[in-house]
Amino acid sequence: MRLYLRKTARSLAESCARYQLEATEVIHSGKARAQETAEAIGEACTLSIRAAAGLDPLDPVQPFARECLAMHSTIVVGHLPFLERLAALLLAGREDPPVLAFQHGGMICLERRGAPEAGTPVGAWCLLWTAFPDQVHPGG
Secondary structure, rough: OOHHHHHHHHHHHHHHHHHOOOOEEEEEOHHHHHHHHHHHHHHHHHOOEOOOOOOOOOHHHHHHHHHHHHOOOOOOOOOOOHHHHHHHHHHHHOOOOOOOOOOOOOOEEEEEEEOOOOOOOOOOOEEEEEEHHHOOOOOO
């Protein structure tokens, strides 16, 4: 299983480089799997890498969602169910139920389209694209 996960991370990293993602850094939870994935992406795309607090599977989503307001072109490597709850909050204004069914090794791209207001304390966000392991093919 571990070999499959490493291969998936490497394939995802190669796809990020091939599609020339416009990112400035990669942040991760500090857990081994997330760090390995972040390092693979960082190496493939020549990006700085750092651990960030608040990305563990059961961490509260609201504090990190507020941090997202100051981020620009940042790749976030985290865990389920945290990432599903974060995406739901940013896209739908609520953490549950999920609005996207993540897969391990999957990636989504979100873009902030509006500043925080009374009804949208984390701003208005939209989904630009998704990429999941069965969609990411080496060399394609």
